[in-house]
Amino acid sequence: MPSHRYLTFAVFAAGLTTLAVELSASRLLGAVFGTSNLVWASIIGLILIYLTAGYFIGGRWADRSPHPETFYRILLWAAFSIGLAALIARPVLRAAANAFDQLEVGLLLGAFVSVLVLFIIPITLLGTLSPFAIRLNISDPQHAGQVAGRIYAISTLGSFVGTFLPDLVLIPRVGTTYTFLILSGFLMLVALVGLARVQSARAALRFMWMPLLLAALALLWARGAFKTTAGQIYETESAYNYIQVIELNGAHYLRLNEGQGIHSAYHPDQIAFNGPWLQFLAAPFFNPDFDPEQIDSIAIIGLAAGTSARQATALLGPVPIDGYELDPAIIRVGRDYFAMTMPNLEAIPQDGRWGLAHSEQRYSLIEIDAYRPPYIPWHLTTLEFFELTRAHLADDGALAINVGRAPGDRRLIDALVVTLSEVFPSVHVMDVPDTFNSLVYATVQPSSFADLQANRDRLAAGGADPLLLTALDRTLANHQPTPTTGVLLTDERAPVESIVNSMVLNYVLSGDYEELQ
Secondary structure, eight states: OHHHHHHHHHHHHHHHHHHHHHHHHHHHHHHHHOOOHHHHHHHHHHHHHHHHHHHHHHHHHHHHOOOHHHHHHHHHHHHHHHHHHHHHHHHHHHHHHHHHHTTOHHHHHHHHHHHHHHTHHHHHHHHHHHHHHHHHHOSOGGGHHHHHHHHHHHHHHHHHHHHHIIIIIIHHHHOHHHHHHHHHHHHHHHHHHHHHHHTOHHHHHTTTHHHHHHHHHHHHHSSSOSOOOTTEEEEEEOSSOEEEEEEETTEEEEEETTOOSOOEEEBTTBOOOSSSGGGGGGGGGGSTTOOGGGOOOEEEESOTTSHHHHHHHHHHOSOOEEEEOSOHHHHHHHHHHSOOOOTTEEEEOSOHHHHHHTOOOOEEEEEEOOOBTTBOOGGGSSHHHHHHHHHTEEEEEEEEEEEEOBTTBOHHHHHHHHHHHTTOSEEEEEEOTTSSEEEEEEESSOOOHHHHHHHHHHHHHTTOOHHHHHHHHHHHHTEEOOOOOOOOOOSSOOOHHHHHHHHHHHHHHHTOOOOOO
16 A cells, blocks of 8 residues: 555656646747747647657556556656757757757757657657556456546646746746656656665666756756847846846847847947837827927837837936736846836736726726737737726827837738727828837827828927937838728637738748748
């Protein structure tokens, strides 16, 4: 009975490790390939195939060798291969990260497939363990169903713990590679103790080369920066993102995950940067006869490291700004590397929709920039969300949202305009030059580009800040017709990722690659 209790614990440990490895694999790949549903589907689908093979193999293996020492040796090899796969994947992914910067699609696809293939052995071996444990625990065929139910329940309970362990505990503290090594070491310890219990300490010691080899390889391959991007001065992994800070010509740039897109920019002697940040400030000036002094509060959903907040403060003075940023680690990076220390800015580590729903504040301007090129979180695109934003805008308030597009493909813009038009009387579009970004504006009151032009001329005559005039001029020069057809996005049905996936695939197949900003 004691050996059966330890075997049950080993099943729990295997279940924990299986889910933890799956989630950690998504983070390992996400730092290079992003976190789209295509990446997730590839990981989950292949891991299910590996587990299916493991269940089949495990049942046959257990019938041929129904011995606990065989079980623990399988567990040991599974643990060893987890650490080995992660260490081998690291140089492959480092090369892939460099290829991603150049959009070398062939190399990227090869790296993606290679890393997924690396997990065939550990996941398949882990899949063998539950049927093997059932076979070892059955002493009376009349209770086979009860034994099977107990084993799968214990394994699933372990998987429940493994769901939270990587993202909430391990990865933010030690990074993805060392998370794999910790999981490998934990499972190896369980296996070695089990082997010593059912066979002998000497039998367990014969396998001590495994942790020693992993430790040696870790010293060679797991040290140093995960990416080797030119100008990189900082990297970290949080519960939500792989975070990278690049320094070029004295300016700092924030990149997340796969790094396709600059999320924030900072230079001590510069406010304006190419990109969408400055264009958010044009939104209120679609209102007739609007002056900068009428902007008395701003909300930013997707604060990142605070570029837009810094620009708003420079142009408008200490206007109160609530900046919603889901990832607290990005807020810390903003303060450390992007001078995001403006006293008028309150950085709030919350999901923007949830935070806005629980706020009593009304704003002159709501900026939505929770944009992970080329994806936008679907829950920030729906009719219900825009009704929420409307309730938190002042009577002369305006909203601006950063949207991605592809050459000749504006379906996401069309969908957002159609959805916003259900809530706001006026919706306008401009394309940010030299990027694949567009700004979609919506105002509480009826407005037009003619109103924006009139405000621009009046403010220029009155000596307004040249940077504000630059934002207005760029909006006017790059305005686009307002679409009238598109998919209405609701909380019930918002196929945002499907639209974006199609855009990305068409873009990749076209072969006309440009870097997304």
